[in-house]
Amino acid sequence: MAKSSLIFPVDTLRGKITKRSKTIFRRKSTYDENGNVIAQCAQESYVVENPRDWDKNPPKGAEKRRLDNWTAACQRAKIELRDEALAAAWKQRFQAQLKTPEADAPIDPRTHKPKVYIRLDCFVRAAIFRSLQA
Numbered sequence: 775m776a777k778s779s780l781i782f783p784v785d786t787l788r789g790k791i792t793k794r795s796k797t798i799f800r801r802k803s804t805y806d807e808n809g810n811v812i813a814q815c816a817q818e819s820y821v822v823e824n825p826r827d828w829d830k831n832p833p834k835g836a837e838k839r840r841l842d843n844w845t846a847a848c849q850r851a852k853i854e855l856r857d858e859a860l861a862a863a864w865k866q867r868f869q870a871q872l873k874t875p876e877a878d879a880p881i882d883p884r885t886h887k888p889k890v891y892i893r894l895d896c897f898v899r900a901a902i903f904r905s906l907q908a
Contacts, residue, residue: 786817796821804893840907847903855898868897878904 787799802815833841854860868891871879875888880900882889891897 787819796823798822807894843906844903847899847906850902851895851898854902855895864898865894867901868894871897876901880904 786801788801790796790798797819798821799817799819801817804812804814806812832838854864871890875890877888879888879890881887889900891900
């Protein structure tokens with residue numbers, strides 16, 4: 775993925791410039807619990823070379839199960855983080871994994887160590903997903 779440097783008057787681009795363009799621009803943002811932007815990542819651009827036609831090639835078998843598990847994990851995480859009692863338990867578990875990664879955490883390919891999550895919502899989704907996959 776390429777990093778894009780933009781100059782005034784264009785600070786950020788999001789999406790495609792034209793409908794047929796293959797270059798996509800994006801800028802990721804990190805939000806706090808109240809939905810305020812904490813930080814913004816660098817402007818990125820990438821090209822989709824072989825886009826998948828989901829109508830002609832739908833997911834099947836293990837791929838479909840994995841996608842269904844991810845959808846279920848996202849929905850459960852949303853519900854559990856809205857509940858104050860469950861959210862408090864998740865926050866405690868999240869704080870603990872900041873000091874010592876969980877035993878079943880996936881290995882980060884960059885560091886070759888167990889992954890430590892820096893966002894609560896991502897941590898909850900991943901933990902629920904791992905439990906659904908098991």
